[in-house]
Amino acid sequence: MSLRKAPLPRLLLNNVSCMRNAQTILKNINVSVHDGSALVLTGANGAGKSTFLRMLAGFSRPSAGEILWNGHDITQSGVFQQYKLQLNWLSLKDAIKDKLNNVQWFELLEGKSGKAMDSLELMGLGRLINEKARMLSMGQRKRLQLARLLAIDRPIWLLDEPSVALDADGTRLLEYIISEHRNKGGIVFVATHLPIEIRDSMCLRLPQRFPRRKTMVDLLD
Numbered sequence: 001m002s003l004r005k006a007p008l009p010r011l012l013l014n015n016v017s018c019m020r021n022a023q024t025i026l027k028n029i030n031v032s033v034h035d036g037s038a039l040v041l042t043g044a045n046g047a048g049k050s051t052f053l054r055m056l057a058g059f060s061r062p063s064a065g066e067i068l069w070n071g072h073d074i075t076q077s078g079v080f081q082q083y084k085l086q087l088n089w090l091s092l093k094d095a096i097k098d099k100l101n102n103v104q105w106f107e108l109l110e111g112k113s114g115k116a117m118d119s120l121e122l123m124g125l126g127r128l129i130n131e132k133a134r135m136l137s138m139g140q141r142k143r144l145q146l147a148r149l150l151a152i153d154r155p156i157w158l159l160d161e162p163s164v165a166l167d168a169d170g171t172r173l174l175e176y177i178i179s180e181h182r183n184k185g186g187i188v189f190v191a192t193h194l195p196i197e198i199r200d201s202m203c204l205r206l207p208q209r210f211p212r213r214k215t216m217v218d219l220l221d
């Protein structure tokens, strides 16, 4: 009889906690993530969804536990140098400058080229290619961020509220590109308040951090 070893998860969060300003934001998180998986993070305002993504991006370190990528702790500098090249980050701050062709600029920065125009077309921005980014609406800026995500093409996507400002078609495009990315073996983390259809995803609902006081919403009930 041959005993096959279970494959190592690409990412493993092992009893991870995170503190900020001497307060525990995340406590004892355990998650295994394999290629092609998606994890959807939900929870009330302030529950720690962005903190979770920031920790995965290496912006803040776990105060306890470890995050392993291919079995190696991402906080070790040699490992982090390799790990950070796997990440694609999308947040509410869009870091968009000047012309739409900043997608091409990001491509160049990555030593890749050729996907910018197709990505912009896919996200419905083709006819706006020569516009200044400051002329774009909120939803168009979000589409531009998504085009950049496609053009840069890294395996691990960290998406913080990716559907905010998107219209129904934009949200469907987002769902489509997430699905295609996963079909290619990519990994997607999504922190969201809005419903996004992501097939076979894991879901982690972070608990509310403070005992609730009466709010205006309670008075309206």
Ligand SMILES: Nc1ncnc2c1ncn2[C@@H]1O[C@H](COP(=O)(O)OP(=O)(O)OP(=O)(O)O)[C@@H](O)[C@H]1O
Binding pocket: 020, 021, 025, 043, 044, 045, 046, 047, 048, 049, 050, 051, 052
């Ligand atoms: N730079 C920081 N220093 C200290 N505390 C912070 C910092 N950034 C966020 N926090 C705190 O961490 C907690 C979690 O914030 P976080 O942004 O992760 O929540 P969230 O679940 O993403 O919330 P939201 O749904 O409002 O976006 C909050 O109480 C917040 O005040």
